Amino acid sequence: MQNISPATLLVLVPLLPLVGALLTLLLGKILRSRAHMPAITGIAAAAAVSLVLLASTSMQVGAGPSSGEHAEPVRPVEMITTLWQWATVDKAYTPDAGSAAAIPGTPIGELTTEMRPFSIPVVLRLDPLTAIMLAIITCVGLLVAIYSVGYLHDDPGYTRFFTLFAMFVFSMSMLVAASNFLIVYVFWEAVGACSYLLIGFWFQKPEAARAAKKAFLVNRIGDFGLAIAVFLLWMTYGTLDFHDTLSANGTILPGILGQTRLADPAGMIGGAVGTAICLLLLLAACGKSAQMPLHVWLPDAMEGPTPASALIHAATMVTAGIYLVARCAPLFIASPGALVMVSIVGATTALVAALVATVQYDLKRVLAYSTISQLGYMFASLGTGTMLGFTAAIFHLLTHACFKALLFLGAGSVMHAMGGVIDMRRYGGLRRLMPITAATFLCGACALAGVAPFAGFFSKDEILATLHSKAWPNTHGQQQSPATGHAHLHLSSFSSDAVADDLTADALIGLDALNCPDVWRILFFMALITAGLTAFYTFRAVFMTFTGPTRVPAEAGHHAHESPLVMTLPLMILATASLVLGWLLFSTHWLSHFLSATPSFALPAFGQTANAPVFHLDLAIQGTLAAAVGIVVAAIGHLGRRSDGPQMERFLGPLGALFANQFFFDQIYNVLVVRPLELLAMLAGIIDRFLVDGLVDFIASLPLGIGSVVRRLQSGVLQRYALAGVMGVLLIVFVLAWQLRS
């Protein structure tokens, strides 16, 4: 193992699932009920490799902070490996003189007059952020794949499922490992395609086919934003690489997120263009991560097989938006207006989705809205623009991947036992029938609700702390360094002293909003309310499903028993992770230290920040209180009761209808977007048929009409045109002769 380079290992992570997918596809007919073997072997090997990579990267980053307070700035860790040149167009583009494409530190214009090649290498990177994402994707992927063996054991599309599943793991690994915006775009859409095919896995069901199409189209709107963002990046930075490259003449071509540019405080473009780029990236993230207003596809995506929902629509693919924003952190920090929008979108989505989740009866839909809500949490945290916020978001991403996958797989186990029924009103008291599922589901629920000491408690607490520190900056005095005199944690440092000379005021649009505590206070309370609602709907689902008198629907038949070991084993592993992971990562400060070595987070402003999370007792109490209230209310309404009895939402009145109909988003889109477009298309169709084509027919009929009036031409069509041709030539010759005469 000593002589295998990290680059080879990095390539193996996506390659192994790809080989697994292709082998599954090719050998599916021969392997039949063992068709999962190549796919699972590939994913398992990739998981092992990615854990090795995680460990080696961690060693490279070095030991954790010794004192826990002001650690030395961590040296960024980055490894790049180029696979092949995807496309090159020489001398394609000359950036503006004075644009950001100029190399930081060199006189403006010196290198900008040089034409840039449109050069797109297929290039992978390894840094702490990528390493941790790869580990999440492959490990959760492996557990879900093992579970699927039991879940789909007699499905006619068994081979197809594992092919697509391994393809997804490949695409997702490439997405987080790519070091070029175009390659990111490629796999951004590739995971969307896998998602489309898995949502529509049971394509005979019209709802599944429709949901798949809807998911793809809504995501295309996000991709539209990403495409334009990529074009704007290409034109402002003159490259699409993340990393620095060496140009032919030996000079360093700074990548968009490369270390040259990061070291220069003015390396990133702010202002109107910077803000536009970031907002377009946010649009893309909203599409993929199901944030408002593009969240409408995710609840419908539950038509897909539950394992696909667990991996793609809960644990990994939907976190691609979080990854993108985190990866582009330097861009967002240069555009405070966009940054604050990230938080506003996130917190709003978190609250709205949580409200909707409180009145759903479909267990998977509850979890889907919960996913939307939790992703909103992560966005709210990202938008603070502090190292603490980025760490908290990735921390929550990690824990959420574990406990949400667990909850989905638990729901799948229930669905499997209930013969496909997922309406919580139709069963109850299942804890006696399915003790392992019930116990593990409870673990996941505690983690989601933020009950100490489950994983979600720590990550959610960190997010609340991040928001709190923006809302009440003075109470977090210990994080500001009086010795240096700069409030490094806060972006005010950008405008106040650090780089004020380099950036004009209007270059940082929205800086006021970012530093306005009132905005953050509102967002903090939204997050706190969401925490309470989360606990409520989670335990409502637990109580409705697992407590009360035991009832099973008729569809369950002889199936109504605990799932086999191949399904419960992943549940138990994930439950253990949900229990210990949060405390483990929180107490060792490993994650925050590790992540700070990511080049994207190696900003000068972050360098001296105390980025190790601090435990805030008051915030923990507030969060726990909110969760407790939620659980108690859920217990009053549902604990031990028949789940088909009268429901709590009768107290909500018209609000209940609003929540139950998901705030009428589908209907609003229908009226505002779909119908008008259909009308426009119909209009275009009519114009095409009667105006455009009608005019052509009319003109075509003219010669015939004139011809029949003047003299019935006996010649055929071809000759008439030949005649016209000759006459035309003569005419031109005359014109030419006349031209030449003068």
Add this chain to the structure above:
Amino acid sequence: MNSLTPSTHLLLVLATPLIGAVVAWVLGARGRHAVRQSAVVTAGLTLVSTGWLIVRYLQSPEAAAGEPYAVTTLPWLVSGIFDVRFSIGLDGLSLWLFGLSALLSLTAVLVSWEAIKERPIGFYVLLLVLEAAMLGVFVARDVILFYVFFEFTLVPLFFLIGIWGHDDRRRAAVKFFLYTLAGSVLAFLGLLVIVLWHASHVGNVTFDIDTLTAGMAAHPLPMNAEGGWLQLIVFWALFAGFAIKVPIVPFHTWLPLAHVEAPTGGSVDLAGVLLKIGIYGFLRFSLPMLPDASAVAAPWLFGLGVVGILYGALVALVQSDLKRLIAYSSVSHMGYCVLGIFALERVSLEGANLQLINHGLSSAGLFALVGMIYERFHTRSIVNLGGIATKAPWLTVLFMVFTFSSIGLPGLNGFVGEFMILAGSFQRAWTGVAPAFQSPFLVMSVSAVLGVVLGAWYMLWAVERVFFGTSRQPPHGPPVEACDLRWYETLSLLPLVVFVFWIGIAPATFLHPAAAAVRNASSAAAEAFADRMQAAQATIQTIAPTVNRVVVHPHASTPINVFPQPLPSQSSANP
């Protein structure tokens, strides 16, 4: 085999389909099977031979130097100062279209395997003659020869549609023929003006395309009031021919009709190759020979390309016939090509050149599959079809592949062209136009990206209705049970699938050989465009010196400042 010179090789490639046509005719007495067998063998031989020629070209010193390869020049109609030659040769501009023609001809023959039962001799002979004409049109290096091949693509297709087409075939054939011919006559007149103008300067009437291109650079057609704007007039004459062929909206209405009525084999050739001749014409004739007029027309055609993308997509949304829907998607996709060409940026031009191949592969594949569906279910109506995926899974898989290719899914070929075209058009809007024109150009570019969303909408809607959902029994014909692909159908589409993936994963392989040719063809026009923009900016500044201030500055700290600094022109960096 080294004794086979490239020139002979190319002549052999051109002759093979014609020899095959004669053989098919002779074997006709032995029945349908003998005819179709000989046609498949001929098309297969031509494809292998073409592939080999392309490999030889890529390794040749001519390819590296950007010179024509495998040139044959024979006197043809030479009398006095009149000098028409039979001149053929391969270069970067024609390379891939030449290969595509050979590839799709095999597809066209194979998809007709069972579909054509009546008069098979005539059908296959015409199909092979069409192949020879398609191959010829891309290697012709003489205006008259080009025009002859060009017209020769029309005649076989006219009969293919008119005899073997569906219910309304007569009207479709006549409309297709007259419309295209009307345009091509105008284009021919335009080319004649170029020839005569050149002749008036050098004394002999040459029709050689390279000589004419060089001549037009040395003594361009007048582009001013004294000269009667002759260059512009000639440009629009050529435009008439090529725009109808592409087709550019609003000259497209012959296309859906022709496609719907054409037999599958005809549709494959029509969508896959014949539409490309229009764009090829712009690159071969309009841009290099009439650069100033191209520069004047470019902003309008840029806009027309965007209109085509959106309009084609919108009309496709309301089609009830699957074949018509794909025909309108062709209109939309060719809009991308027009946009890419007239953005006059290197990235977009190379993208457009690749998009020709991409669209050829995806639309040919889709039309072939629709033909297969029609053979099984006897309907193309989207509402009457449903649930095909359960009956024909592999047919569905292939349809999905070509659908994803068509809607530009990354990793497949369609994405590469689309992305490069759009990147180039943004580049044009960002730094390539006078600040006063920046906003409209940006709006047009953003609208073009919207086409990507619409494209996914109509294609996935059709896929959902036709392939997914519960299995539906079409109203006509006998009940259809399991009916997956047969061997000849798989064989017809597999090569296409290989290229769909290959181009998507390693487009550089296909971009690089064409790069120099595309650059040479467009550099004069791009330079003329840059000059025009500079002049426009100067005019604006004299009329209203403040206009420049009104423009939104994309960079807050450093305002965009392209003008009055010299605009970087593409050609200045030519090696």
